[in-house]
Each structure stands twice: as C-alpha cells, then as structure tokens.
Amino acid sequence: MKLSASIPSTNTGVAKEHQLLSQALHTLREIPNLTVKEIVSQPKHFDDRIDLSIELRIGQKKFKVAMEAKITGEPSILRRSAAWLKNLLAQAKYDYGIIVAPYVSGEGALICRDMDIGFVDLSGNCLVNLDGLYVERTGFSNKFRKPREIRSLFSPKSSRVIRCLLSDPKRTWTLKGLSTETGVSIGLIHRLAVALEDNLFTEKKPGGLQLEDSARLLEAWREEYQRRQRKWGRYVARTGSVEECMKRLNTAALQNGVRYALSGPSAASLISAYLNPNLVHVYVDVLKSEFLEELSAYPVTSEGNLLIRVVEQENEFIGSREVKGVYIVSDLQLYLDLWSMGGRGHEAAEELRRQRLKF
Secondary structure, three states, X not given: OOOOOOOOXXXXXXXXXXXXXXXXXXXXXXXXXOEEEEEEEOOOOOOOOOOEEEEEEEOOEEEEEEEEEOOOOOHHHXXXXXXXXXXXXXXXXXXXXXXXXXXXXXXXXXXXXXXXXXXEEOOOOEEEEEOOEEEEEOOOOOOOOOHHHHHHHHOOOHHHHHHHHHHOOOOOEOHHHHHHHHOOOHHXXXXXXXXXXXXXXXXXXXXXXXXXXXXXXXXXXXXXXHHHOXXXXXEEEOOOOHHHHHHHHHHHHHHOOOOEEXXXXXXXXXXXXXXXXXXXXXXXXXXXXXXXXXHOEEEOOOOOOEEEEEOOOOHHXXXXXXXXXXXXXXXXXXXXHHHHOOOHHHHHHHXXXXXXXXX
C-alpha cells in the first residue's frame, strides 16, 4: 500500500520530540483504512516510560502501539532503541512499537524491519506492519542532512582514513595508529571514528576500532566519489596500441620526473582479462609539456585515447604498485574509478571486487 501523506520540512535542531510525534500521527492518519484512537501522553519520569501510546484500528481489529521519538535516526541509535522498545513491548503487553525520527536511512529501515519494529520519519519514509495492514515507503532522501555530514566522511583528507581501513578490513586500529599511518590529525580521526560507529560502519574492540561492514562502507564511498569526481583531461597520443601507450608513458614519466599511476580499464586489463581497453587513464603529480611531447600528445575537447588527471593531495597514489613494468593505482582506487565510469565500468568494478577486494 502506498502512503500519500505530505510531509513538510522542519529543522532538525528544533524538531523536539512532541513535534516529531505530532507529525508522525498526521502521517498515520493519512493511511487509508487506519484509525488512530485513544492517544495518551506519557511523561518520561522514568527510563522505562514511552513517549506516546496509541490505539490503531483496522476494521474490528485493535492494536495497542507504543511510539518512541528520537531526534536523530542514526542506525546505531535505531538499533539500541528498537531493542529497548522490543523488550518494553513484551513487558507492557503492547502489540507493536513505532520509532519516530527526522530521517531513517535504508540501513535503519532494515534494522527496524529485522526487529519487527515500525518507524515513521519526517522525510517521507515509513514502515507499519500490523495484522491486516502493511505499509512500507522507503527511498526518500534525507530532508535534514547537512552537506557537511557526507563531506566529513569522504572528503579528500578524511578519505585517507577510509582508504586505510578498507585496505586492511580485519585489522583493529587505535586512533594513534591511524593518525601515524595516514598523517591525519588525532582530532579529525576521533570525529570520523564517532561518525563511522554511529553509522555502524565500525565497532569498538578492546584494542581500538575495527570495520563492522566493509561492503557498505565501500558502497557509500563509491556513491559519494562518483558524485564529486573531477573531469579527466582528454588527449590524443600518437602511440599506437594501448599497450604501446602505457609503455611509452612509463618511459616519458621516468625521463621527465613525473610520478604517475594508471587507472581505469587499461590498469584493470593488467590484472584481469575482463576488459579490453581502447584508451588509457593516468594520474600524474604534475603535467609537464616535455612529458606530453614525449608521448606526442595534444589536448582535445572530446574523444581522445589518453585521459589525464593531476592529483591534488596524492590520495590516488596511495597503495600504487608496479605491475608488468608500469605503475597502477591500488585496487581500491581502481574500483572507485571503474565504478564512476558507469555502464560496463560497473561490471568491471564488481568483477575486480569479487576477485581481489573480496568484500
């Protein structure tokens, strides 16, 4: 059943619990064939008291429902709240529980569904599963997300930490160890660690923190990477085949003091037979005219067989290595670049992930 409620936007900072509950009740009343009755406020003098109890009616069926409001819908908070609410329902003889928050992500929705707890958010998503009624509406974007929330995890500096964690996903890291390994300040790493744990990407271990969901973190990174990716400079290089172009590029880089690393299909072809490339992608630390002259390369506005991108913070060079006489980017960087190309790039990225990343 589709839910047709119109949900206005509010500011998360002033979205107090009573405002959340009021909007959630409005949403529930918009569901066809569902009646909301006997609303009773519950003052929270004790930790075991809920925010609101209501009776939902579907025809002749009645359900006593407990509602719990949270001013943030982070997955870690939802998991704790759902467990607490589930336990309370059994003790208080409620039929169902609903969590209300400004926004519940796809991950949060799965947590609630797995624990048989409903939710309503102010961004348009909801889940209500009662005998005789099932309403699920997901996929609406977070109306309360601040742009800085995403940047804080996947900005160029912060992504050094993400890259480090995903490069060795089973390792337990201390904050100091991450700082030493990545060159990122302890302060920033601490903030990232909190954000990663709140989103259930990592969990605390006796020796520090460890990835809890490597696959989901990689997928979150690739989506943000694709959104913010910069354009490649396009060139035509008179070097014959892709293989010849890569060899000449290596020679030109060595002779002219240019650090480089291949990426994209040409780099993937060196470690897998999945793709047959027809152009070369390469990162360089500096673009010198002598380097381009050695390759007989000149810029074009479209097409071309050589794509060049000058790195800004050398992140793309992290983990690069020599393969078959040329340097290529790390498997992680290669995955991100392949995925961002779309089409068959997605297929190649997933093949690389299956063969080499294995998460």
